[in-house]
Amino acid sequence: MRITRIAMLAGAALGASAVAGVAAPHNATGTVTGVVTYTGTPPKMKPIDMSKEPTCAKQHATPVMTESAVTGPGNTLGDVVIYVSAGDQGGGTAPAQPVRYDQKGCQYLPHVAVMEAGQPLEIYNDDETSHNIHPMPKLNSEWNKSQPPGTPPIHTTFDKAEFIPVKCNVHPWMHGYFAVLNTSHYTVSGPDGTFKLEGLPPGKYTLTAWQERFGTQTADVTITGSETQTVKFVFRATPY
Amino acid sequence: MRHQSPVAALVTAAAVLLLAGATSAAAQESHIGNLTGHAASGKKLYRRYCVGCHGPDGDGNGENAQWIDPKPRDFTAGLFKCRSTPTGSLPTDQDLFNAMSRGFVTTNMPMWLPLAAQNRADLVAYIKTFSPRFATEKPGTPITIPPEPAVTIDGILRGRATFQKLECWKCHGPTGHGDGPSASTLTDSKDNPILPYNFAAGLPRFMCGATNQDVYRDFMTGLDGSPMPSFADQLQPAEAWDLVHFLRTLQPLDTPEALIWRQWVATHGSELKPIGPDNGGK
Secondary structure: OOOHHHHHHHHHHHHHHHHHOOOOOOOEEEEEEEEEEEEEHHHHHHEEEOOOOOOHHHHOOOOEEEEOOOEEEOOEEEOOOOEEEEEEOOOOOOOOOOOEEEEEEEEEEEEEEEEEEEEEEEOOOOOOOOOEEEEEEOOOOOEEEEEEOOOEEEEOOOOOOEEEEEEEEOOOOOOOEEEEOOOEEEOOOOOOEEEEEEEEOOOEEEEEEEOOOOOEEEEEEEEOOOOOOEEEEEEOOOOO | OOOOOOOHHHHHHHHHHHHHHHHHHHHHEEEEEEEEEHHHHHHHHHHHOOOOHHHOOOOOOOHHHOOOOOOOOOOHHHHHHHOOOOOOOOOOHHHHHHHHHOOOOOOOOOOOOOOOOOHHHHHHHHHHHHOOOHOOOOOOOOOOOOOOOOOOOHHHHHHHHOOOOOOOHHHOOOOOOOOOOOHOOOOOOOOOOOOOOOOOOOOOOOOOOHHHHHHHHHHHHHHOOOOOEEEEOOHHHHHHHHHHHHHHHHOOOOOOOHHHHHHHHHHHHHOOOOOOOOOOOO
């Protein structure tokens, strides 16, 4: 998949070069790296009590923590989606490769699933209990389906770019997100807050970083060739 | 054009008008049986009958809304509970007409049946103008409900096994009292607390209609905007009917299902494993 993506982006870079008249090597794509941090006080993550669902509770030696603000040493923030919100000259069609979303141990894995508008999404129930998968969009259609254990994955897609909260009504602690984007240039910060966004053709970009509680931050970056630029995102964290 | 017959000219003109106005016309009209409702007429009726709860913008923020629970429907979301159409799709005009006519028992939404049918059809047309979804999207295709089979004890027992297997009891409780382990944690799509249906309540309080067909639709289409999902992917029609018949036995009423059930339980009750965790249920 990575090879295909680089090939696609190389093609886009060719196109971009031709249009913009930028004298860059034909296959040049740049990289943006950085770290996401916060100032202020984030909410404390709490351990989740899964005793009402013993089939899930037994899968965790220690209780899992809530995930609305994933912090790390150095005031870093994980699970932040970083994506190109302006300047993207990429091709129009969404990839056919499905994005996978798992319900496992009564958690959503990954906590934030990123996909392009129109890209297939496959939702799996890996647990011994039923879940109901209930995305709550504002722009896309809201639906709610039961998914018992051992049943096939649910295949779906979202047509409009949007950050969609997802919940399971049976297990109220389960919270996740579908980040549906209009760009193929995106990444998610790791538990240590670091991120690396590769494959950017030469051009001027606005990058947006989204965190589920603290909103968005933006940064402008210009790529001229195959260099690596560093960008920092700093969120203002509040405990409530 | 001059040489075209008057009829042909009229037909052409009508076709042009129809095509041009198709989407917007559909969004301003409702069709229920033989009735055509018009949003312009519905607007005046809405101002009189509905605005107090549903608000002038149709978003459920009328001046009464702060005093009532559950909250009035927010029409701007295009999300409706009582439909004949699959989860995620828009209701039909008939669905909206029925919901309005029936009202929502136990809530502040009255039964608007006393309004003339034309008035109700006009209101349906106006209500659809609050959400952009109705202008760009067609309603879902109503689900097919096959004819109801005769009630048998075997069917009821299969329905009971389904109630166990699909984990309905996690919200609705092992005896359908709405007291399952997840019941107290439920919230609707606006994060308001909401309770699952209590089958053991004295009077039937199904908000989307009290017939067996209505109950069939409840779990096959899901009640969008609420925690109740659609089980359409998990149930064949025969299994769905068995579940309907079992659900009737949870009610303290003398339905045919309940009478058959009680007779069987009187002699075979000890064979039943209780519904709930640890693989209960038969």
